[in-house]
Amino acid sequence: MGDKTLTRMDLSEAVFREVGLSRNESAELVEAVLQHMSDALVEGEQVKISSFGTFSVREKAARVGRNPKTGEEVPIQPRRVLTFRPSHLMKDRVAAGNKS
Amino acid sequence: MIRSELIQKIADENPHLYQRDVERIVNTIFEEITNAMARGDRVELRGFGAFSVKKRDARVGRNPRTGDSVEVEEKHVPFFKTGKLLRDRLNGK
Numbered sequence: 001m002g003d004k005t006l007t008r009m010d011l012s013e014a015v016f017r018e019v020g021l022s023r024n025e026s027a028e029l030v031e032a033v034l035q036h037m038s039d040a041l042v043e044g045e046q047v048k049i050s051s052f053g054t055f056s057v058r059e060k061a062a063r064v065g066r067n068p069k070t071g072e073e074v075p076i077q078p079r080r081v082l083t084f085r086p087s088h089l090m091k092d093r094v095a096a097g098n099k100s
Numbered sequence: 101m102i103r104s105e106l107i108q109k110i111a112d113e114n115p116h117l118y119q120r121d122v123e124r125i126v127n128t129i130f131e132e133i134t135n136a137m138a139r140g141d142r143v144e145l146r147g148f149g150a151f152s153v154k155k156r157d158a159r160v161g162r163n164p165r166t167g168d169s170v171e172v173e174e175k176h177v178p179f180f181k182t183g184k185l186l187r188d189r190l191n192g193k
Contacts, residue, residue, distance in 0.1 A: 041190065095177070
């Protein structure tokens with residue numbers, strides 16, 4: 001199994017190789033894609049990328065939590081969380097690629 | 101928002117690019133993330149989130165219809181953890 005961590009730089013490098021824009025512009029486009037996805041999610045929209053996966057925002061109700069170290073009860077405010085559901089294609093490719 | 105709407109937004113902001121190049125750019129980004137995970141690599145996008153691969157151990161499962169037990173092999177599944185900045189933005193911080 002690989003143990004590398006890719007970053008924005010690797011994604012912009014891939015865009016640079018694929019389309020032949022400048023490295024600078026490739027980096028800006030990667031940033032723009034992440035920015036548009038984030039903005040849509042913050043607006044409460046679902047982001048559905050076919051054959052990749054779906055990002056959705058879920059509302060979590062307030063609850064009483066507990067500090068696991070001290071056992072102390074702490075109120076947890078209602079909040080919005082993001083969930084990612086990978087597409088079948090992604091699941092299949094990740095499962096096949098990491099098969100031992 | 102779906103893939104084609106994302107492509108359209110990027111195309112609108114970059115009138116000097118051909119639509120088909122914008123499509124290739126957006127597709128390359130998602131393809132690169134999937135390829136990385138298929139190799140077992142992580143993709144960390146600060147502020148947005150991190151994609152990684154989690155191992156699910158082999159287990160004995162059950163066919164929910166018949167109740168028969170079935171061996172489920174070990175497998176690897178994609179996982180996403182939201183970045184701090186985006187998590188804070190979702191909650192108006």
